[in-house]
Amino acid sequence: MRRYKWLVPTLYIVFLMLPIYWLLNMSFKTTNEILGAFTLWPQNFTLENYVTIFSDPTWYNGYFNSITYVVINASISVTVALPAAYAFSRYRFLGDKHLFFWLLTNRMAPPAVFALPFFQLYSAVGLFDTHIAVALAHCLFNIPLAVWILEGFMSGVPKELDETAYVDGYSFWRFFIRIFLPTIAAGIGVALFFCFMFSWVELLLAKTLTSVAAKPIAATMTRTASTSGYELGLLAAAGTLTIIPGAFVIYFVRNYIAKGFALGRV
Amino acid sequence: MAAKTTNQKAWFFIIPVIALVAFNALIPLMTVVNYSVQETFGNNVFFWEGVKWFEQVLHSPRFHDSLMRQFAFTFTILAIEIPLGVAIALSMPRQGPWVSVCLVLMALPLLIPWNVVGAMWNIFALPDIGFLGRVINGMGIDYNFTQQPIAAWFTTILMDVWHWTSLVVLLAYAGLRSIPDAYYQAAKIDGAKPWAVFRHIQLPKLKRVLTIAVLLRFMDSFMIYTEPFVLTGGGPGNTTTFLSIDLVKIALGQFDLGPAAAMSLIYFLIVLLLSWVFYTLMMKNEDQ
Numbered sequence: 348m349r350r351y352k353w354l355v356p357t358l359y360i361v362f363l364m365l366p367i368y369w370l371l372n373m374s375f376k377t378t379n380e381i382l383g384a385f386t387l388w389p390q391n392f393t394l395e396n397y398v399t400i401f402s403d404p405t406w407y408n409g410y411f412n413s414i415t416y417v418v419i420n421a422s423i424s425v426t427v428a429l430p431a432a433y434a435f436s437r438y439r440f441l442g443d444k445h446l447f448f449w450l451l452t453n454r455m456a457p458p459a460v461f462a463l464p465f466f467q468l469y470s471a472v473g474l475f476d477t478h479i480a481v482a483l484a485h486c487l488f489n490i491p492l493a494v495w496i497l498e499g500f501m502s503g504v505p506k507e508l509d510e511t512a513y514v515d516g517y518s519f520w521r522f523f524i525r526i527f528l529p530t531i532a533a534g535i536g537v538a539l540f541f542c543f544m545f546s547w548v549e550l551l552l553a554k555t556l557t558s559v560a561a562k563p564i565a566a567t568m569t570r571t572a573s574t575s576g577y578e579l580g581l582l583a584a585a586g587t588l589t590i591i592p593g594a595f596v597i598y599f600v601r602n603y604i605a606k607g608f609a610l611g612r613v
Numbered sequence: 614m615a616a617k618t619t620n621q622k623a624w625f626f627i628i629p630v631i632a633l634v635a636f637n638a639l640i641p642l643m644t645v646v647n648y649s650v651q652e653t654f655g656n657n658v659f660f661w662e663g664v665k666w667f668e669q670v671l672h673s674p675r676f677h678d679s680l681m682r683q684f685a686f687t688f689t690i691l692a693i694e695i696p697l698g699v700a701i702a703l704s705m706p707r708q709g710p711w712v713s714v715c716l717v718l719m720a721l722p723l724l725i726p727w728n729v730v731g732a733m734w735n736i737f738a739l740p741d742i743g744f745l746g747r748v749i750n751g752m753g754i755d756y757n758f759t760q761q762p763i764a765a766w767f768t769t770i771l772m773d774v775w776h777w778t779s780l781v782v783l784l785a786y787a788g789l790r791s792i793p794d795a796y797y798q799a800a801k802i803d804g805a806k807p808w809a810v811f812r813h814i815q816l817p818k819l820k821r822v823l824t825i826a827v828l829l830r831f832m833d834s835f836m837i838y839t840e841p842f843v844l845t846g847g848g849p850g851n852t853t854t855f856l857s858i859d860l861v862k863i864a865l866g867q868f869d870l871g872p873a874a875a876m877s878l879i880y881f882l883i884v885l886l887l888s889w890v891f892y893t894l895m896m897k898n899e900d901q
């Protein structure tokens with residue numbers, strides 16, 4: 348029994364990798380081969396699909412657009428969440444618990460509910476089809492999440508640290524930036540990771556708020572697939588490329604990932 | 614944890630967060646409330662309608678059907694993902710080089726854009742060109758998720774299990790790692806069976822993370838839109854039209870603002886109510 352324990356995670360990972368392999372497999376095939384024959388690996392190996400993506404600005408701009416708004420969103424979310432999380436973890440004040448729950452309710456709001464009003468709101472303030480619009484819209488669920496994660500990490504730091512610093516004559520902001528932030532660096536990394544993740548994978552709002560100039564890659568995929576026939580190879584190649592930034596980010600936070608997924612609250 | 618000091622100035626730290634979230638949450642929410650009680654014939658002319666739209670939505674069979682489908686879907690994936698996630702976390706190596714490899718590979722599905730997940734499963738499950746479709750049909754079972762409701766449900770649920778079980782695994786794994794080795798040694802001395810170790814040592818420690826896991830999976834699966842929309846388009850017929858898909862159809866497809874807004878509010882209130890119940894339970898756990 349104990350000896351075969353490794354089988355469970357192994358089988359699970361095989362199950363996870365199968366659809367990804369299939370996507371990769373298709374991305375190296377020609378359209379003819381995809382539709383004509385069922386093959387487990389590409390018979391006529393081709394990089395044609397990737398060449399198309401890297402040579403056509405409507406394709407590769409999608410990647411720049413996505414990465415731009417994701418980075419803006421993650422920086423805004425974590426920057427404003429830091430002082431707020433500190434307040435929630437250190438002080439008691441009027442309405443603190445209600446406020447915390449109200450923040451979390453925004454994480455619970457279905458994006459479909461907000462799609463239409465967001466479109467009108469961001470059109471009215473003249474931000475429609477800009478990276479800022481998507482970055483701000485994603486703050487709706489990323490700020491509450493960042494506050495939640497950071498609050499968990501900050502509550503794990505003993506209060507004596509703050510008090511010692513004040514006794515040593517540190518001003519609040521100097522203490523906060525020079526001592527406190529480095530102490531919870533892991534938490535900041537995890538919060539950034541989660542903001543990146545949820546902003547990168549969300550599409551409904553990102554698609555609603557953009558038309559051309561800030562169109563995310565995932566939306567480009569949907570459009571191209573439907574207008575220029577059913578080019579599965581191209582679709583598969585574009586899909587494969589969207590996995591890479593995620594894999595890259597996971598690699599950097601791999602040591603904190605288990606702790607981070609518990610939102611620092613274990 | 615040391616007691617928190619009362620300090621009303623802490624509000625200043627929270628102002629930026631409130632400003633940003635309120636801009637994003639309150640203004641759109643008020644827009645929705647506005648639409649939900651008015652009728653319009655275009656040109657920005659509105660008439661007061663009271664609760665007419667709410668009554669209409671609450672009495673429409675279409676809403677009941679998508680709500681039922683939503684509950685069926687959410688409870689099915691919870692019933693599969695939570696036990697499966699715990700089982701996988703229990704059998705993962707506790708240390709060594711394989712831990713990182715496992716974690717990185719398992720986290721991968723979580724970082725794939727949702728419509729790519731849908732597209733990927735579409736080409737993976739198609740009966741003519743997809744691996745899964747070929748294998749199932751090869752076993753002698755007639756399977757075509759674009760035409761058979763049962764196959765569509767099976768594929769949608771399998772996709773969600775593929776997509777999100779890792780979240781449960783990672784949460785449960787983090788919970789298990791926080792158990793000191795001394796507990797296991799004590800259990801060994803007492804001659805405890807694996808089931809007793811799970812029941813009396815591991816499960817109590819997992820209670821808190823599992824509450825978070827259920828809360829997150831409940832909320833997210835209740836709002837699911839992109840993946841089933843790309844995979845099945847809500848079909849065949851309406852068989853996989855969940856609440857969000859239905860809502861977007863009404864709001865952006867038919868542009869029926871009043872009913873869509875009323876449905877949005879009802880939908881939001883259901884999620885809010887159920888999440889509040891979970892949240893209260895979680896906070897109770899934390900106080901103990």
